[in-house]
Amino acid sequence: DGGITQSPKYLFRKEGQNVTLSCEQNLNHDAMYWYRQDPGQGLRLIYYSQIVNDFQKGDIAEGYSVSREKKESFPLTVTSAQKNPTAFYLCASSIADSETQYFGPGTRLLVL
Amino acid sequence: SQQGEEDPQALSIQEGENATMNCSYKTSINNLQWYRQNSGRGLVHLILIRSNEREKHSGRLRVTLDTSKKSSSLLITASRAADTASYFCATDNQGGKLIFGQGTELSVKP
Numbered sequence: 203d204g205g206i207t208q209s210p211k212y213l214f215r216k217e218g219q220n221v222t223l224s225c226e227q228n229l230n231h232d233a234m235y236w237y238r239q240d241p242g243q244g245l246r247l248i249y250y251s252q253i254v255n256d257f258q259k260g261d262i263a264e265g266y267s268v269s270r271e272k273k274e275s276f277p278l279t280v281t282s283a284q285k286n287p288t289a290f291y292l293c294a295s296s297i298a299d300s301e302t303q304y305f306g307p308g309t310r311l312l313v314l
Numbered sequence: 315s316q317q318g319e320e321d322p323q324a325l326s327i328q329e330g331e332n333a334t335m336n337c338s339y340k341t342s343i344n345n346l347q348w349y350r351q352n353s354g355r356g357l358v359h360l361i362l363i364r365s366n367e368r369e370k371h372s373g374r375l376r377v378t379l380d381t382s383k384k385s386s387s388l389l390i391t392a393s394r395a396a397d398t399a400s401y402f403c404a405t406d407n408q409g410g411k412l413i414f415g416q417g418t419e420l421s422v423k424p
Contacts, residue, residue: 208356233410244402245357245414252410260411292356299410300344305356 205229208293208306215280215287216314223278223309225293233299234276238262239290239308251276252299280311288313318346318403318415326421333390335418337403346379347404347412348388357402360388393422
């Protein structure tokens, strides 16, 4: 079954803590993306990667970090520098830039 | 930076009616895409229309693109309660990234 998975579904962060959101795809896609969605809003791009071992900042990268060591995996770390992390985080992949993106089910991050 | 803007922000119709959503954008594009999002879920791709295409159909969906007016519309015919969702347009900024609008929230009442 081809697809893109995200875990966990819900994540709770304590003050000053770094947390990592997982994103895995078995679609053999080169490009992967992380978006943040706030209630009633569209998606804002955090980071994207067009190829293994390379990634670029999106529009709201501050307080976040990523790695792309494997084609299948693109984890996102929300660092303690991100002061307002409560949001719905969506990971996506595509065969190439600007083409159809396939989304995971999302991770909802809440602050304790 | 926001490229696409959907209109209206919210739309409520009866089952069986048609739903039309519009998207306007600011700069030249390679393609424009429409996605659907059910509450609390990931986005699902509906249709992609390239800048040299004017109209595209997929089942009950019809998308038009007017590059001279920098606008697109999504028509859902014979709507069903299951079509209730948020609909987003996304444009590529010719730098490889998609930029999403804020969405139209569609409610189809049985």
